[in-house]
């Protein structure tokens with residue numbers, strides 16, 4: 001972080017404060033208000049953190065107006081075209097693109113951590129047979145703290161490293177087993193001769209009675225979905241992980257908290273909600289009705305897969321995802337998929353509508369990822385678990401970065417209290 005030597009002057013009442021302005025390497029300047037309460041006796045108020053930087057980070061940068069997403073400086077479209085998920089994981093975790101030797105070592109490490117402690121099978125079996133995979137993931141990832149005690153001492157950098165590797169390596173096994181359990185099929189164990197994406201597909205779709213042949217185009221599309229969701233700076237779930245971790249909680253508990261936050265339909269749950277919405281629309285002729293509902297202030301309905309807190313131009317991940325959707329649908333011969341027809345027409349209708357243009361609402365990554373996942377054979381209940389799997393490396397990288405920061409303090413927001421002021425307790429017979 002560069003001190004800019006600039007200050008902002010804040011005057012209120014009889015006070016005038018000079019607040020330092022910090023200059024980032026990219027993005028808007030930041031006014032440092034950390035001493036505001038001590039010096040001025042006031043708080044700032046920013047529900048939803050729309051104007052608040054909560055941490056210093058070197059991992060991911062988004063320029064929402066330009067539609068730009070950079071991981072450690074590298075644009076997401078270049079990473080999606082030229083790199084692959086595990087290389088991007090290395091980049092996010094360690095800050096540089098790996099040499100061939102570093103990459104090989106990292107891939108070997110991740111591959112050899114993919115198995116789960118066999119007793120964890122009992123956790124899966126404890127869930128109701130129709131439990132949503134997302135519910136299983138929150139529970140099982142939190143339960144990892146009961147199995148991997150040798151990587152929960154957050155003061156030890158080596159243990160932090162091992163926890164990071166375990167989480168990235170085991171998450172596909174956990175997500176695949178959550179799926180298998182929810183459809184009543186036996187668990188398929190990981191195979192070390194397969195790459196990360198192929199291994200996940202096989203653990204989801206192989207059965208003991210029949211081996212699953214991984215199509216390289218589908219494996220590439222799966223890898224791209226992982227890559228495009230790998231990190232997204234200080235979004236709600238990442239901020240949740242950071243807040244949980246700021247108290248010193250163990251890594252598995254922190255990542256379980258991130259998964260819980262991701263679950264909601266305004267965040268990671270949007271891909272599932274989007275496909276359900278496309279199915280509900282059903283046919284192209286019903287699109288105007290749903291667009292009208294999205295625009296109606298008295299109707300809570302929103303077009304799922306549209307809009308973003310930060311992207312006010314286009315979501316660069318959606319552009320790549322759209323290409324992948326075309327490739328996958330070509331391969332699987334489902335060009336006539338009615339859901340895709342509705343998606344394409346809805347996109348065109350919304351983009352041509354002044355309401356969406358004025359509010360800068362563009363299709364986001366979830367608009368297309370759901371279509372690809374459905375074409376691959378995943379039920380909608382697996383969409384958000386796959387997002388969680390992909391985002392694990394982002395959470396883990398941000399968690400590691402925060403713990404290495406000597407300025408780390410427990411996160412503790414303040415509030416604008418509007419409740420009752422001091423009053424005396426009234427005995428029940430007198431109320």
Ligand code: CMC
Pocket residue numbers: 232235265266267268270294295301302303304305306307308309310359361364365366
């Ligand atoms: N459909 C219709 N109107 C919308 C939509 C939408 N999808 N999104 C925002 N608006 C309107 C909203 O009604 C508001 O109008 P007004 O100013 O008249 O009150 C205006 O646009 C601004 O909306 P906001 O809720 O203040 O914007 P936000 O930045 O707080 O919300 C969002 C961002 C993503 C939660 C929101 O756009 C939304 O709910 N989208 C649908 C859910 C979705 O696709 N989420 C996935 C996000 S990308 C994946 C991820 O990062 O998790």
